[in-house]
Amino acid sequence: MVQLPQAFLLRMQQLLGESFESFRRSYEQSQTHGLRVNTLKIDIPSFLQSVPFSLESIPWTKEGFYYKEEDRPGKHPFHSAGLYYIQEPSAMAVTEVLDPQPGEKILDLSAAPGGKSTHIATKLNHQGLLVANEIHPTRVKALVENLERFGAKNSVVTNESPEQLAKVFPEYFDRILVDAPCSGEGMFRKNPETIGEWSEEHVQFCAIRQKGILDEAQKMLKPGGILVYSTCTFAPEENEGTVAAFLERYHQFEIETIPNELANLFAQGHPEWINEKQNPSITSTVRLWPHLLKGEGHFIAKLRKKESTITAKMKPMQYKANSEALKFYQSFVRENLIQSLNGTFHTFGDHLYLVPDNLPDLKGIKIARIGWHLGEIKKNRFEPGHALAMGLTMKEVKQSLDLDFENTEKYLKGESFFVDPPLKGWILVTTHGFPLGWGKIANGQLKNHYPKGLRWKK
Numbered sequence: 363m364v365q366l367p368q369a370f371l372l373r374m375q376q377l378l379g380e381s382f383e384s385f386r387r388s389y390e391q392s393q394t395h396g397l398r399v400n401t402l403k404i405d406i407p408s409f410l411q412s413v414p415f416s417l418e419s420i421p422w423t424k425e426g427f428y429y430k431e432e433d434r435p436g437k438h439p440f441h442s443a444g445l446y447y448i449q450e451p452s453a454m455a456v457t458e459v460l461d462p463q464p465g466e467k468i469l470d471l472s473a474a475p476g477g478k479s480t481h482i483a484t485k486l487n488h489q490g491l492l493v494a495n496e497i498h499p500t501r502v503k504a505l506v507e508n509l510e511r512f513g514a515k516n517s518v519v520t521n522e523s524p525e526q527l528a529k530v531f532p533e534y535f536d537r538i539l540v541d542a543p544c545s546g547e548g549m550f551r552k553n554p555e556t557i558g559e560w561s562e563e564h565v566q567f568c569a570i571r572q573k574g575i576l577d578e579a580q581k582m583l584k585p586g587g588i589l590v591y592s593t594c595t596f597a598p599e600e601n602e603g604t605v606a607a608f609l610e611r612y613h614q615f616e617i618e619t620i621p622n623e624l625a626n627l628f629a630q631g632h633p634e635w636i637n638e639k640q641n642p643s644i645t646s647t648v649r650l651w652p653h654l655l656k657g658e659g660h661f662i663a664k665l666r667k668k669e670s671t672i673t674a675k676m677k678p679m680q681y682k683a684n685s686e687a688l689k690f691y692q693s694f695v696r697e698n699l700i701q702s703l704n705g706t707f708h709t710f711g712d713h714l715y716l717v718p719d720n721l722p723d724l725k726g727i728k729i730a731r732i733g734w735h736l737g738e739i740k741k742n743r744f745e746p747g748h749a750l751a752m753g754l755t756m757k758e759v760k761q762s763l764d765l766d767f768e769n770t771e772k773y774l775k776g777e778s779f780f781v782d783p784p785l786k787g788w789i790l791v792t793t794h795g796f797p798l799g800w801g802k803i804a805n806g807q808l809k810n811h812y813p814k815g816l817r818w819k820k
């Protein structure tokens with residue numbers, strides 16, 4: 363059993379009273395494991411038929427399943443093919459509450475490594491826009507990789523502070539998720555190393571930081587839009603407290619009731635824990651407790667913006683695509699794809715992208731990815747990017763090669779190998795029909811183009 367800080371246990375005892383013992387005992391159990399199916403690539407019945415794992419449905423997410431630790435789905439080629447995301451089960455509830463609709467513009471403001479962003483991308487089903495932002499430059503890399511692995515073509519990944527982002531997206535989004543940095547009390551079973559970072563001062567520090575993030579987030583939401591605030595901690599200061607203080611600062615917002623079929627699966631928020639008598643609507647926020655359901659724990663609040671809070675003036679983006687780059691790309695398309703890809707093309711240096719429409723001018727914003735990265739012009743040729751492979755299907759390319767188990771492992775480890783059929787040139791490499799990446803065949807040998815940073819250890 364994990365050793366919990368005494369001060370944390372005391373706080374929880376005061377809050378939970380009679381149910382404290384059952385909460386404390388939940389730490390004697392091992393953590394729960396979940397995966398979420400990428401319905402952009404496979405439907406759920408086909409997924410269940412294809413995988414060798416023993417899965418059990420997660421009640422609040424139809425794409426979500428508990429798996430057994432010994433299944434090790436992170437080590438399966440289907441993970442590399444982007445068929446699922448490994449995600450703590452209670453975290454899956456957040457996107458369900460956000461409820462993104464195809465065609466909407468969604469912001470995930472603190473998004474790395476991309477658990478909620480990949481979930482949002484599946485709900486958008488390639489229609490609309492996801493802006494996934496992460497403030498930390500190293501963490502943003504995993505966010506890009508996960509969205510690319512998922513084949514999420516309509517997403518823009520930025521590496522900014524909420525303040526900077528708010529300057530270019532005034533009242534722009536239909537829905538915003540603030541999955542806030544928090545004291546992580548709900549992560550103690552999953553990542554016991556975080557226990558040492560816990561202190562009452564850290565809880566207070568997190569609450570102040572959350573206030574600043576929400577102040578910026580609200581500027582980017584359209585009137586009528588939805589703001590979801592979530593944490594993976596139990597501390598009332600960071601949950602009901604942060605939400606109540608936000609509602610006091612912004613009367614243009616109100617708490618939105620979460621539909622019963624979802625809310626009934628969870629516990630209610632506690633206005634009395636923050637002495638909040640004026641705002642009984644805080645009971646419409648939800649808490650996921652490790653002693654009441656199979657998950658590590660979360661807090662979720664859904665808010666609606668009733669009226670505008672700022673004067674919105676947005677400068678539209680000027681799209682530009684270098685004609686030389688397009689020429690090389692089109693010649694690649696003629697040789698390798700069944701038909702050309704539709705959309706708005708944009709070049710950044712030697713890189714070509716298909717980008718979502720109606721973006722604002724992103725001048726001054728650090729962009730890690732803008733839309734679907736198609737590839738790069740190298741020595742007067744178009745070299746297809748890994749993201750292109752991950753967003754295509756076998757039916758869209760002229761040549762593909764489905765690898766057996768042995769060659770799949772070799773490919774994912776970055777090895778080159780000889781192939782039987784007399785193929786030549788760019789090949790979409792697949793496992794069970796699902797793209798893993800590119801290879802280029804010359805003289806019967808497949809040159810491996812699986813990105814170095816993603817390769818399995820030999």
Ligand SMILES: C[S@@+](CC[C@H](N)C(=O)[O-])C[C@H]1O[C@@H](n2cnc3c(N)ncnc32)[C@H](O)[C@@H]1O
Nearest residue numbers: 472473474475476477478497498541542543575
């Ligand atoms: C709970 S994690 C996000 C998890 C992510 N939503 C997911 O589902 O995979 C919170 C994130 O907030 C980021 N963060 C830290 N300080 C921040 C700030 N001042 N503004 C915005 N994000 C911040 C952290 O780097 C971290 O990646």
